[in-house]
Amino acid sequence: MTTMDPPAQPEQPPLAQPASASELFFTFNRLALQGFGGVLAVAQHELVERQRWLSREQFVEMLALSQVLPGPNVVNLALMFGDRFFGLRGALAALAGMLVVPLFIVMALTAAYAEFSRMVMVSGALRGMGAVAAGLIIATALKLMGTLRSNRLGRPLAAAFAALTFGMVALLHWPLIWVIAGLGSLSITIAWQRWR
Amino acid sequence: MSAFFHSPLAGPELLGLFGHFLVLSLLAVGGAITTAPDMHRYVVAEHHWITNAQFSASIAIAQAAPGPNVLFVAVIGWNVAGPIGALVTMCGTLLPSTALTLTASRWGARRRETRGLRAFTTGLTPLTIGLLVATGWLLAMPYLGDGGVHAIGAIALVAVSIVVMTRTRLSPMWLVGLGAVVGALGWV
Numbered sequence: 139m140t141t142m143d144p145p146a147q148p149e150q151p152p153l154a155q156p157a158s159a160s161e162l163f164f165t166f167n168r169l170a171l172q173g174f175g176g177v178l179a180v181a182q183h184e185l186v187e188r189q190r191w192l193s194r195e196q197f198v199e200m201l202a203l204s205q206v207l208p209g210p211n212v213v214n215l216a217l218m219f220g221d222r223f224f225g226l227r228g229a230l231a232a233l234a235g236m237l238v239v240p241l242f243i244v245m246a247l248t249a250a251y252a253e254f255s256r257m258v259m260v261s262g263a264l265r266g267m268g269a270v271a272a273g274l275i276i277a278t279a280l281k282l283m284g285t286l287r288s289n290r291l292g293r294p295l296a297a298a299f300a301a302l303t304f305g306m307v308a309l310l311h312w313p314l315i316w317v318i319a320g321l322g323s324l325s326i327t328i329a330w331q332r333w334r
Numbered sequence: 335m336s337a338f339f340h341s342p343l344a345g346p347e348l349l350g351l352f353g354h355f356l357v358l359s360l361l362a363v364g365g366a367i368t369t370a371p372d373m374h375r376y377v378v379a380e381h382h383w384i385t386n387a388q389f390s391a392s393i394a395i396a397q398a399a400p401g402p403n404v405l406f407v408a409v410i411g412w413n414v415a416g417p418i419g420a421l422v423t424m425c426g427t428l429l430p431s432t433a434l435t436l437t438a439s440r441w442g443a444r445r446r447e448t449r450g451l452r453a454f455t456t457g458l459t460p461l462t463i464g465l466l467v468a469t470g471w472l473l474a475m476p477y478l479g480d481g482g483v484h485a486i487g488a489i490a491l492v493a494v495s496i497v498v499m500t501r502t503r504l505s506p507m508w509l510v511g512l513g514a515v516v517g518a519l520g521w522v
Contacts, residue, residue: 171400174510175473178466179499187503202458205465207438209359209431210366210404217432218439229436233428240401241408245420247399248409251391259518264398266517269477269488270509271397273495276470280500282463289456296460303464308471315363318461326457333449333456 154190159224159231165189166216166235175271177212177236179278185219192219198282206318212236290332291325299325343383343415348422351377351414355407355426360434366404366427367393373410383414404428477522487521 156162169184170177178201185192192200204214213236220232247254254260286296302321306312343351354376358369370393377383384392392413396406404427411423445451477488495509516522 170402172505172507172510173402174400175397175403177402180506183499183503183506198459198462199455202455202462203439203442204435205365205462206363206458207431207435208362209428209435210362210402212402213404213428214431214435217435221436221439222443226436229432233432236402237405240399240405241420241424244396244399244401244405244409245412245417247395248392248412251395258520262520262522263514263518264394265477265488266491266513266515266522267398267510268513269474269491269517269522270495270506270513272470272474272477273492274470274499274506274509275466275473276492277496277499279463279466279470280496282466286460286463289459290452291456291460299457299460300464300467303461304468304471307465308468314368314465318363318458322458322461325460326453329456330449330453333453 151190153193156189156191156223156228159220159228162220162224162228163231163235166220166232167239170236170240173212174267176275179271179274181212181215182278182281194282195285195288198285201282206322291329295328343419347381348415348418351411351419352422352426355423356430359427359430362427362431366407370406373407377410377414384410388413484522487516491516491522 156165165184169180172184173180182197186194186197200215200218201211204211204218207214213233216232216236217229220228220230222228224231283297283300286293286300289296291299299321303317306317306321307314355373358372359366361372362369374389378386378389389410392409393406396403396409399405407427408420408424411419411421413419415422442451474488474492477492478485491513494512498504498509499506513522
């Protein structure tokens, strides 16, 4: 995916750090409010590209853990991120930033839904936003694919595992828990053996 | 709107709702949405607290609103029992997974450099990326179905989003705005 990377980054400048728990609150609030149809793409944009609080490798590592653990992925990601810098206080600040304001918005929309859904332009706009949300997720995946280059499994094997996961989940609709248990234990075992 | 005229559930029923979402929280590997079928079974098929259409609309509203998709859980709770219902389902969904995530990530942070944990994250990273592509694929599919002008508009939007996001550092907000305009014009 070399051609997809933004230009001029042979040596990344050092990462920054959030200054306080309240900065976490406002950053996660801002990224949640930009996240129509899901927050993940925006989270990657804000945390990696804009704030530079995480490298791509750190982001994908945290995302891997938050996907394996039960619960909403981006919520788990916010908790882990906040906890890493400011402990429980940071975790709760990031969580509150991500949930509180969007919760009020979604409740207001629920109350107004009957009015909105009758308007053709509104339902059309929602469809357009949904299509963009899908594109944003795919773009995020393409960006993170760059991290497979440094994966200890080796690039071809790592790419094969990614492709198999895609096929099993998107095309065969197998339950995620079995895909992770089966394919995941295989890939972890191979990685274990590479690490001598 | 019927939510406002619903009599809220009695205490034991609210407790049952809370307990059910507590259990589902720990089963939600891969995101809260993976437990939606079982939420449907509980609140629609078994207890008839909301209709099928209300259930689907709950997910659609949360998808369209800004914020994490897990908020669909709050909308379902609201439709079942008003604001109290939203509180009950959200707390039920978040408490167990939050406690587990914090415990696990602290445990993991102390062992970051061990061979076992490195193998764990190295092995799961490719699956994570495959899963992201799958999520984007599944989100895009409903828009590509009819094969007509709407599918072309949707494919164009997906493609433009991918190119702009991978080639520039533009905020995703602009793309979402573009999607809203193109959709409102009836092209998607």
